[in-house]
Amino acid sequence: MELLSIGVEENKDKVLNIIYDYDFLYNVDIEEEKIGNRLFVKITTEDKNTSKNDNTLYSMLSMLITEIILEYYIKDIIYKKVFTKYNDLFKEEKIEIGKIAFKTISRDNSLDNEKKLIFDEVRNYINKNDEIIIDGFVNFRLSALNSSLDILIEKSNQKYYEEREYKEFIKILKYFVDIQEPKMDLVNIIMEENNYKLYDQNNKLIENDFFNEVINELSIDGITKEDLLISSIITIAPKNIVIHGSEKNRNDELIKILENVFLEKVTYCTGCELCSLKMNKSKEK
Known part of the structure; x- marks a missing residue:
């Protein structure tokens, strides 16, 4: 047929x-x-x-x-x-x-x-x-x-x-990173509910004073949290970045930008003291 x-x-x-x-x-x-x-x-x-x-x-x-x-x-x-x-x-x-x-x-x-x-x-x-x-x-x-x-x-x-x-x-962004000396060896980024926190290599919170300095240097009105995160990381120009949080954060646009700028310097944590801190805060809520 x-x-x-x-x-x-x-x-x-x-x-x-x-x-x-x-x-x-x-x-x-x-x-x-x-x-x-x-x-x-x-x-x-x-x-x-x-x-x-x-x-x-x-x-x-x-x-x-x-x-x-x-x-x-x-x-x-x-x-x-x-x-x-x-x-x-x-x-x-x-x-x-x-x-x-x-x-x-x-x-x-x-x-x-x-x-x-x-x-x-x-x-x-x-x-x-x-x-x-x-x-x-x-x-x-x-x-x-x-x-x-x-x-x-x-x-x-x-x-x-x-x-x-x-x-x-x-x-x-790559150019800005390349022309300056790293201010820190490591920056830890904790992503949580549309917010973020930065910690240094000793798991010490990077205080808001540093962010205020970044804003003053940029002289931009109405800067967003996303702009601040990128600007802060670019200004610090760390040798390495570790991202803490769930798998879904890997598709976050900000994370993709950091991956494209810092390339192999960006790694993901699968479980540590900072991750535990994040989980405990979530349970408290």
Whole structure:
């Protein structure tokens, strides 16, 4: 029984690789036939228990077609749109924006938005048709995707500049750390309920007087706790930093900044006197 015939005109070998490597979860046979400039790949089965009304089977086939469309058609469309829209940018910048957009639309754990739109269109089409010519399908059935891709590309452009600014920010912080002598060998950071405390290598609390000095040096009004933490650590420029607290704190944006600036100087404690102090205070609450 023929389940589906897939016709492609471009990227024939690459599309074949996807199809042959795909885990169908069913006993299927694959046949190739070339007609003119197109390659047709017929997916058939001799399994009598397999029915064209099998929802799981057609969801699987729809995902296969979606992957082919994303990898060898949408990817090309994204880059063409980026290069046309941002013709004043350098080639390397346009490539990075395209990478961000494609990564967003094709991430494995997502069937949302654009990817879901493609999947649903494919599913509806192959439910009614035994053959799908992908080139034509993309050009005529996925035209509604254009506006979504334009929005995605605009967001990817914004994300690219945000990431570039972040890298510049980290670069500046690294520079400030490198040009000054370390004021302490070790700083312990205890994170607790959107707050933090700094201790020296002798587990002695670094007093607020030091923070006030940092604020006076910065001469910035309305400084936040987050700004103060980063500024304090940068000013101290310790040789090593130990972060105490739960695993979830490792995803904290402030911690990520410290990791990017101090690199291998940042380590995590799995249990010590300071950690016990934190736990005891939590129990008292």
